[in-house]
Structure formats: structure tokens, C-alpha cells
Amino acid sequence: MTTGLPLLRLPYLVLMPVLEQMEFKERISLSILSKRARMFVKLLKMECEHINLKLEHDRIEMKLFFDNCRGFEIRTVKVFMYIDKYQRHNYHYDMSFSCCPGRLPPMDYVLPIMDVTHCKSIKQLTIAEVPQWDTLPLLAKLPKIDEVIVSSGWRFYTLSYEDSLEKEKQLLVILRTVLPVSSAVNFSHRFQNPNHLQEILKWNLDSLVLKQHPYKRFKTFSLNDLLVTNANALELHDVTLNVKDLNRFFKLWMKKMCNP
Structure with a gap:
């Protein structure tokens, strides 16, 4: 022995x-x-x-x-x-x-x-799927996070509309928790509720990137979405944007009638 x-x-x-x-x-x-x-x-x-x-x-x-x-x-x-x-x-x-x-x-x-x-x-915090356990105690203790990535691995196409909305609400809670230590967010997820996207657009971020979801495209990005966006840098990838709305936005921006 x-x-x-x-x-x-x-x-x-x-x-x-x-x-x-x-x-x-x-x-x-x-x-x-x-x-x-x-x-x-x-x-x-x-x-x-x-x-x-x-x-x-x-x-x-x-x-x-x-x-x-x-x-x-x-x-x-x-x-x-x-x-x-x-x-x-x-x-x-x-x-x-x-x-x-x-x-x-x-x-x-x-x-x-x-x-x-x-x-x-943390260089990157990737939310591949909303966890089934409470991660908020950990996330609240994390130091600086360079970039938060909400990946396209979410299988919302297998969920009901109500379940998708519940997942999005949980996602917003997670993002609000890490926002004080991170100011760059990268999304490749189409929100079921446009109000959820509007809330994120209003956050004071250094960088916000919206990319096409492999299964569902973003709805048309409207003039109102542009006007409420507070990110210093906004990137839209494969997102439908009306040219007329874009021209109106630039005119308002040049006249200093929107967020500079």
C-alpha cells in the first residue's frame, strides 16, 4: 500500500x-x-x-x-x-x-x-447560448472585457416565439451585467422583439457590430434605429438599410440635428 x-x-x-x-x-x-x-x-x-x-x-x-x-x-x-x-x-x-x-x-x-x-x-466573452444556470455572480466579478460577442450558434429556429422572447430577456440581463466593464458588442443574432434591439442601440458603446444571422436576416434597419444609436462606431453587415433613410440621416447629421 x-x-x-x-x-x-x-x-x-x-x-x-x-x-x-x-x-x-x-x-x-x-x-x-x-x-x-x-x-x-x-x-x-x-x-x-x-x-x-x-x-x-x-x-x-x-x-x-x-x-x-x-x-x-x-x-x-x-x-x-x-x-x-x-x-x-x-x-x-x-x-x-x-x-x-x-x-x-x-x-x-x-x-x-x-x-x-x-x-x-478578458479579450473576448462569447455568448454562444444563454446558459441554463445563473452566471450573473461570475459575470459581475469579471474584470475588463475587450469585446462581447453574441454568436450565431443560437438555435432560435427550433424555439417557439415565446421561448425566443424569454431567451432574449435573459440575454439583455447578461449584457447589462457586463456592460460596465465592456463597451464593444458584436451581434450575429436577429432579435424577435425590436424593442430589445432598440434598447441595445441606446447604450453608450464604443463599438456595435450587427451581422447577418445564418438562418434569419435582420429586419430593415430604419431611420429611427439610426437616430437612437449611441455607439461611437456602428457596423452593419448584410443588414437591409433603406437608401432614402440613410440620406435623411446624413442630412440631419450635417445639420447637427441628431446624435453627433
Whole structure:
């Protein structure tokens, strides 16, 4: 019968060389076990270039990009955090955690991993699908987010109109939560309720991008939509825009009769 090695009980001068020989994935796995483990792993200076987060129906996907790998061939690490008790397996997954009795909820691993990799911001937060669990406590704690992407992976064409509206309401709550730390939003989703789009257009954003949904095109972007838009930069991709309305908008803009 063998006993486990009490790793964290090793003297500091012995422990640190052992941690330095670990792979990136092993270090990250060790760091989430306890605050004391994270304290030692953090001393290894695993500086992450940037991090991308992706919210889906039953999981959070976290992708870490490393610039200085210090001899390691690995450049990226993917961490998948599932909300159910069943561990998912895929040969392309670098790391995965699932919700088990007595363990932290998977979303609670995001901030410790950011801390141990010395990453202060999120480059991209992708909402691939409105999660089925409450992500607001996590999103409220996230630091600066460079860009929020609402992807075209939503399967609204399989939902009823009422269910689609409910999903959109949940999406707006998520966006309101992250808006204070992000000012760039990229959409490839057609809103069922035009009032939901109007609300987003009124937000004070640095950048707003609207793209064609693969299954449904945006409705005509009207003069009123242009007039209420507060984003400093607005990009419309494959969105129907009436030329007459566009000319009227430019005339009002030149006369300083609309938002400059």
C-alpha cells in the first residue's frame, strides 16, 4: 500500500523546483485545489497573454493563450467547466471540471485561474447560448472585457416565439451585467422583439457590430434605429438599410440635428 506525497509540506526550496517541472495543465489543476496551492503556483509567473471565455447551455469554455512558454511547446490551454455531475470526455479537451458534491461550482474556477495566470482582463466573452444556470455572480466579478460577442450558434429556429422572447430577456440581463466593464458588442443574432434591439442601440458603446444571422436576416434597419444609436462606431453587415433613410440621416447629421 502506498501513501500520497504531501507535496505542499515540502520545504520551499524543494517545492518550487518540483512545481517548475510540472506542465501548464498540471499547475493549473493544482492551483484550484486550495488557496495555499494557488499561492505557490502563482509564484511561477505563468503570465497569460489573454483569455477568452465562452458561455454555452451547460458549460463555460475558458481558453488561455500564453506568449512566453519557457520551453514548453504548449501555447494554449482549454478548460471546460460543466454544470452537471457527469464528466464529459473529448480527446481535444485539455482540462475539464464538472459539478460534484462538495466541490465549488465550475464557474467559481474562472477567477482563481485568472489570478494564477496573472491575467487582468478578458479579450473576448462569447455568448454562444444563454446558459441554463445563473452566471450573473461570475459575470459581475469579471474584470475588463475587450469585446462581447453574441454568436450565431443560437438555435432560435427550433424555439417557439415565446421561448425566443424569454431567451432574449435573459440575454439583455447578461449584457447589462457586463456592460460596465465592456463597451464593444458584436451581434450575429436577429432579435424577435425590436424593442430589445432598440434598447441595445441606446447604450453608450464604443463599438456595435450587427451581422447577418445564418438562418434569419435582420429586419430593415430604419431611420429611427439610426437616430437612437449611441455607439461611437456602428457596423452593419448584410443588414437591409433603406437608401432614402440613410440620406435623411446624413442630412440631419450635417445639420447637427441628431446624435453627433
